Amino acid sequence: MSExxxxxxxxNLTKNFGSLKVLNDISFNIxxxxxxxxxxxxxCGKTTFLNLLTxxxxxxxxxxxxxxxxxxxxxxxxxxxxxxPSALPWKTVEQNLRFGLELKKLPKEEIDKRVETxxxxxxLESFRDSYPHQLSVSTEQRIIIxxxxxxxxxxxxxxxxxGQMDIKLRFYLEDEVLRLWKxxxxxxxxxxxxxxxxxxxxxxxxxxSNKPTTIKEDLAIDLPRPRDVTAPEFIEKRxxxxxxxxxx
Amino acid sequence: MxxxxxxxxxxxxxxxxxxxxxxYRVLPVAAILLLLLLWVAVSRGEASKFxxxxxxxERYLKLLDRPIKNLGLFGHIWASLQRVFIALGAAWVIxxxxxxxxxxxxxxxxxxxxxxxAFRAVPPLAWVPLVTMWFGIGEFPKVLIVFVGALxxxxxxxxxxxxxxxxxxxxIGTIFHANGRQMxxxxxxxxxxxxxxxxxxNSTSAGWMVVLAAEMxxxxxxxxxLIVRGMDSGDYPLCxxxxxxxxxxxxxxxxxxxxxxxxxxxxxxxKSN
Amino acid sequence: MDSEKVKLKLEHISQSYIVNNxxxxxxxxxxxxVRDSEFLVLLGPGRCGKTILLNMIAGLxxxxxxxxxxxxxxxxxxxxxxxxxxxxxxLMPWKxxxxxVEFGPKIKGMAKEPRREIAQKYIxxxxxxxxxxxxxxxxxxxxxxxVSIARAYxxxxxxxxxxxxxGALDAQTRYAMEEEVQxxxxxxxxxxxxxxxxxxxxxxxxxxxxxxxxxxxHVKAVYDVKLPRPRNTIDPEFLRLRREISDNTDLxx
Numbered sequence: 001m002s003e004x005x006x007x008x009x010x011x012n013l014t015k016n017f018g019s020l021k022v023l024n025d026i027s028f029n030i031x032x033x034x035x036x037x038x039x040x041x042x043x044c045g046k047t048t049f050l051n052l053l054t055x056x057x058x059x060x061x062x063x064x065x066x067x068x069x070x071x072x073x074x075x076x077x078x079x080x081x082x083x084x085p086s087a088l089p090w091k092t093v094e095q096n097l098r099f100g101l102e103l104k105k106l107p108k109e110e111i112d113k114r115v116e117t118x119x120x121x122x123x124l125e126s127f128r129d130s131y132p133h134q135l136s137v138s139t140e141q142r143i144i145i146x147x148x149x150x151x152x153x154x155x156x157x158x159x160x161x162x163g164q165m166d167i168k169l170r171f172y173l174e175d176e177v178l179r180l181w182k183x184x185x186x187x188x189x190x191x192x193x194x195x196x197x198x199x200x201x202x203x204x205x206x207x208x209s210n211k212p213t214t215i216k217e218d219l220a221i222d223l224p225r226p227r228d229v230t231a232p233e234f235i236e237k238r239x240x241x242x243x244x245x246x247x248x
Numbered sequence: 249m250x251x252x253x254x255x256x257x258x259x260x261x262x263x264x265x266x267x268x269x270x271x272y273r274v275l276p277v278a279a280i281l282l283l284l285l286l287w288v289a290v291s292r293g294e295a296s297k298f299x300x301x302x303x304x305x306e307r308y309l310k311l312l313d314r315p316i317k318n319l320g321l322f323g324h325i326w327a328s329l330q331r332v333f334i335a336l337g338a339a340w341v342i343x344x345x346x347x348x349x350x351x352x353x354x355x356x357x358x359x360x361x362x363x364x365x366a367f368r369a370v371p372p373l374a375w376v377p378l379v380t381m382w383f384g385i386g387e388f389p390k391v392l393i394v395f396v397g398a399l400x401x402x403x404x405x406x407x408x409x410x411x412x413x414x415x416x417x418x419x420i421g422t423i424f425h426a427n428g429r430q431m432x433x434x435x436x437x438x439x440x441x442x443x444x445x446x447x448x449x450n451s452t453s454a455g456w457m458v459v460l461a462a463e464m465x466x467x468x469x470x471x472x473x474l475i476v477r478g479m480d481s482g483d484y485p486l487c488x489x490x491x492x493x494x495x496x497x498x499x500x501x502x503x504x505x506x507x508x509x510x511x512x513x514x515x516x517x518x519k520s521n
Numbered sequence: 522m523d524s525e526k527v528k529l530k531l532e533h534i535s536q537s538y539i540v541n542n543x544x545x546x547x548x549x550x551x552x553x554x555v556r557d558s559e560f561l562v563l564l565g566p567g568r569c570g571k572t573i574l575l576n577m578i579a580g581l582x583x584x585x586x587x588x589x590x591x592x593x594x595x596x597x598x599x600x601x602x603x604x605x606x607x608x609x610x611x612l613m614p615w616k617x618x619x620x621x622v623e624f625g626p627k628i629k630g631m632a633k634e635p636r637r638e639i640a641q642k643y644i645x646x647x648x649x650x651x652x653x654x655x656x657x658x659x660x661x662x663x664x665x666x667x668v669s670i671a672r673a674y675x676x677x678x679x680x681x682x683x684x685x686x687x688g689a690l691d692a693q694t695r696y697a698m699e700e701e702v703q704x705x706x707x708x709x710x711x712x713x714x715x716x717x718x719x720x721x722x723x724x725x726x727x728x729x730x731x732x733x734x735x736x737x738x739h740v741k742a743v744y745d746v747k748l749p750r751p752r753n754t755i756d757p758e759f760l761r762l763r764r765e766i767s768d769n770t771d772l773x774x
Contacts, residue, residue, distance in 0.1 A: 042693045058261030138774055164688055166566055166718040167763070168770050194692040230760045238755055248697030416610035419581055423605045424625045424676060434628070438615040515615050515656040 007032040007187045008155055012062035015048055021212035022048045025062070028206055028215060030155075033185045035178075037198035040208030041245045046191060049213065050159055053189075054080065066154050079153035083160045085140040087132040087147075094119070094128045096143055100151050118146045121183055122176060138169055142176070149180045158190045162197065174200055178225070195245075199237045200227055207244050216244060299485040304492070307485035316477060317468045325493055327469035331387070331462075332455045335394035339451055343399045344444060347406025351440075352432055357407075364403065372397030372458050376465055385466035390459065397458035401450035409443025410436050442516065445509045452505050456498050471497075528712045529555040529578065529680060534587035536573055537737075546737035547573050551587070553731055553740055555680075558710045562727035564717060564766070566773035570738020571716040572608075575682050578714065579605050591680070604678030608685045611669040612657040618644065618668050619653040625676030643671035646705060663694045670702070674709060683715040687722070696754075699725050703751065720766050724759060725752050735771035742769055 008030040015023040022045040030036050040046055051057045053064060055073050064071040071078070079100075087096045097118060101111045119125060122142055132140050141161055148156055158177075162170045174197065181188055192198050198205050199221055207217045219241065223233055284301065291300035299307075311321045319327065350357040350364070372393055383389040413436045421431045463472025471490050478486030509516065536548040548570050555561050565571045576582045578589060580599030588595050591602065604625075612621050619637070622644055626636035644650060647667040657665055666686050673681055683702075687695045699722055706713060717723055723730050730744040744766065752759060 042691055058259065058265055060259050060262060136774065160691070163691065166770075166773075167720045168566060168767050168772055169774070171767075172772060172774070192692075193694075197692075230757065230764065235755050235757075235760075242755075245693075248693055248700065414610060416607065417613060419579075419607065420613065420624075421628075422581060422599050423579055423603075424628045425599060425601055426628045430628055434624070435613065438613070441615065513615070515658060 006030060007034075007067065008189075009065040009068070010062070011065065013049075013052060013059050013064065014061035015045070015052060015057060016060045023052070023059075024212035024214050026213065026215055027062075028218060030187055030189065032187055034203055035181055035188045035190065035201060036204045036206060037202035038189065038191045038206045038208060039193065039195055039198045039241060039245065040213065041210055041247045042193060043211070044208045045211055045213035046208070049208075050157070050191065053157060054078065077151060077154045079148035079151045079156045081141075081145050081148050081156070081158045081161045083163045085132075085137060085144045087140050087143050089132050092129050092131055093124060093135075093143055096132070097147050097150055100147055104151075114150045114152070117183070118150045118180075121180055122146050138165060138173065142173065145177060145180070149184050149186055152184065153186060156186050156188045158188065160192055160194075163193075170197065171200075175226070177201070195238055195241045196229060199223075199234060199241065200229060205241060207241060210247075297484075299488050303485045304489050307483070307489050311486075311489070316474065319469055321474075321489070321493065324469055324471050324474050325497060328456075328459050328463060328471045329497070331391050331394055331470070332398075332452075332459050335391045335459070336398050336452060336455050338391075339395050339398035339402055339455070340448060343402030343447070343451070344406050347403045347444075347447070348410050348432075348437065350403075351407040351410030352436060357411075368400050368404070372454075373461055376462070380465070390462040390467065390470075393462045394455050394459045398451040398455035401454055402444075402447040405443045405447030405450065406440065409440030409447075412443075413439050441513050445505075445513065448509075449502070449505050452501055453498060456494075456501060460494060526557040527554045528557040528559075528592065529714075530590040530593075531574070531578075532588045532590065534574065534577065534584045534589070536577065536582075536584050536586075548584075548738045551733075551738065551740055553743075555712060555714060556729075558712055559728045560706060560713045560715065560726055562715045562717060562723040562730045563733060564720065564723045564730050564770075565733030565738060566718055566735050566771050569736035569773075570733045571718075572684055574733075574738070575605075575684050575714065575716050578680075579603055579682055602679040603682060604673040604676050604680070605682040606666070606669045606673050606684065606686045608688050611686070612665055612672075614657050617654050617656055618649060618660075621657070621668055622672045622675050624672060629676075640671070640675050643675045644668075646674070646708065647671045647701070661694075662690050663698055666690070666698060667701070670705065674705070674711075678711065680712045680714065683713065685716050685718070687719075688717075695719075695722065700751070702726065707750075720763050720770070721754055724748075724762055724766070725754060730766070732766060732769060735773050 006029040010026060010028050013023055013026040014021075026049070028036075038046075038049075048057065052059055053071075055071065066076045066078075069075075087093075088099065091099060094115065097115045098111055101114060106114075119128065124142070124146065127135065127139065127143075132143070135143070145158075145161060148158075161177075162173055165173065177188075178201065180186070190198075190201060202221050205219045205221055206215050207219060208214070209216045219237075221237060223231075223237070227234055229235075287301055291298040291303075308321065315323065350360055375393055375396055379389045379392055383392065417435050417439050418431065421435045426434060459470070460472035460475070463470035464476045467473050471493055474490040475487050478484060478490065531551055531553050534548060534551045535546070537544050537546045539545070551570075551574060563571045563574060573582070577584050580596070580603070583597075590596070591600060613624070616624070619640055623636045623640035626639055631639075641650075641653075644653060647670055649664065649667055649671070652660065652664070657668065660668070669686065670683075686702075687698050690698060702715075703726060715723075715726060724746060727744075727746050730746060731740055732742045732744065733739065734741045744762075746762070748756070748759060748762075
């Protein structure tokens with residue numbers, strides 16, 4: 001094994017488009033099984049950052065390592081959840097959950113086992129044979145999230161998966177994602193504009209600056225779970241992060 | 249000079265990306281060169297069956313010297329284009345109006361829609377015998393046939409665009425108490441511009457194809473006439489030269505239409521930026 | 522100020538649709554009153570009810586049952602005194618910002634000069650001076666909704682309906698727009714009916730919140746929000762109210 005104790009290492013990540021500096025020297029590490037949130041002001045280089053992680057763009061400088069090796073979507077197991085759910089419309093819920101695992105040619109028993117675990121954890125038994133168009137947007141998003149966790153990814157990237165959902169639903173889904181994370185031990189990087197969401201979910205919050213984007217602060221959230229969003233310590237963290245990025 | 253400087257800041261990955269993007273610019277040029285090579289290869293040996301590039305080039309030079317029926321190559325192209333422009337002008341005005349009528353007015357659509365659908369199934373060239381019988385082989389019948397060919401796509405697209413305006417846009421009109429005329433002029437027609445322009449694009453390429461066919465059936469000018477002339481006199485370089493011109497002019501027409509759309513619908517141009 | 526005066530009244534409104542040969546009830550016996558110049562928020566989970574109620578007030582659809590009264594008189598179809606800010610495709614992409622904002626007065630047949638003057642006033646009010654000639658697709662999501670708000674105001678409505686206008690914006694732009702709507706409403710008082718599924722947004726903006734149930738929609742509770750403005754979203758009392766309303770809301774998975 002390599003000497004690195006981190007699952008994910010980001011070293012001096014920099015991206016310029018021509019003379020336009022978008023990302024400037026971003027470095028951070030994520031331990032195996034950690035839940036890290038990234039928040040930044042609207043219009044910070046969030047999309048560029050994501051596209052670098054997913055290897056759609058290549059960095060101008062620096063690199064992203066997984067298990068000490070340069071990240072490669074062909075070799076490493078990266079899973080994504082975006083704001084708009086994207087289940088395959090011609091497959092049932094269960095087939096959608098199996099899909100990624102079948103592509104990886106896992107043995108059938110292994111696939112059965114993983115899919116059952118996820119269905120149980122999320123309480124999706126009654127939707128097993130439904131098609132995506134029969135589901136609400138939030139349920140479709142849950143399927144996508146379940147599918148991503150079922151992959152046992154090296155790194156799970158979530159980009160505002162609960163962006164437009166109301167508070168009640170959001171808290172319910174946030175609790176669900178925490179449950180999945182704890183059960184599967186996944187390493188999660190969760191990007192959001194919602195500061196309350198970041199403080200509720202994360203073990204660590206990375207606060208981004210405006211463009212050219214750097215990491216302004218790497219803030220540990222050591223509040224006990226389940227967290228109380230009205231507790232003074234919670235509000236204090238929320239206020240602190242808000243002060244760091246507030247533009248509105 | 250400046251470019252070189254910028255490249256100094258590129259990482260190895262980015263250099264590879266840049267190279268890739270250059271390949272996309274080079275590929276079309278490479279395809280043309282390959283086609284030329286193929287042409288040279290095919291025309292070698294049995295030159296009589298497939299004219300070589302040099303033969304076509306020489307035919308072009310000769311045509312500059314000795315016009316056919318008093319017209320040089322560009323004269324003939326212009327003759328064809330004139331017919332197309334007149335027919336297109338008429339087809340656009342009539343086709344867009346008719347498309348709006350049957351797209352907007354349900355009664356008109358019920359009345360005229362089925363007839364039009366049947367009419368549409370008849371290819372423009374099927375009109376040639378009747379049109380020739382009625383109007384002979386002068387200018388007018390040729391323009392008429394092109395007009396028929398160009399009319400269909402404009403009507404179909406305009407009708408679809410007007411009939412399928414997004415409900416959200418119509419709601420804006422309702423909220424602001426627009427009357428029927430305002431609904432049509434302020435909302436339905438502009439929102440259908442995309443569709444109408446698709447019709448205009450299709451009608452232009454259809455018109456350019458039909459005019460050549462119409463000219464092959466008789467006449468003293470036009471690129472279609474040149475092809476027939478080449479065939480009749482065994483002048484195959486002339487045929488090939490005409491065909492190349494057809495391709496190039498068709499390509500240029502498409503670019504002109506695209507340019508026109510940007511000017512008439514500035515909001516779509518801004519979007520693509 | 523006659524703040525208790527009832528401006529708009531919904532009486533026993535019901536709405537249903539036929540979906541796949543089955544009757545689907547969207548709203549059942551909804552009655553409520555909207556006071557003059559108040560900021561009323563219709564809050565509800567899921568997709569049921571709220572937008573349908575708003576569309577009926579706007580005259581975009583007719584209720585199966587019940588009446589809508591404006592200043593004591595029943596209204597049928599769309600009424601000139603009611604304006605609306607839409608959620609999706611709010612702007613006409615083929616018109617510039619100026620042309621979008623002057624749309625209402627233009628439809629009324631107002632001459633170019635006075636209507637441009639009105640439009641300019643509201644473009645300035647929403648902070649978009651300098652963007653008059655831009656097309657909607659050149660603007661950010663928040664700016665588009667500003668144009669939409671200016672357009673509704675330029676038609677001088679007595680009642681302004683807002684249908685989840687910030688539903689597609691990110692959390693931070695949403696805060697910015699909420700502050701903006703509040704500022705505009707305090708500058709130009711109108712009766713506002715604002716639809717949202719976001720409890721925080723409702724609490725930040727509303728004089729009163731009408732909480733609707735999930736399908737079929739009926740009025741579940743009405744809250745008077747007495748917090749002083751501008752409100753602080755992390756104030757303990759604000760968070761307490763948020764929890765209270767959230768506990769009373771249906772979960773729409």
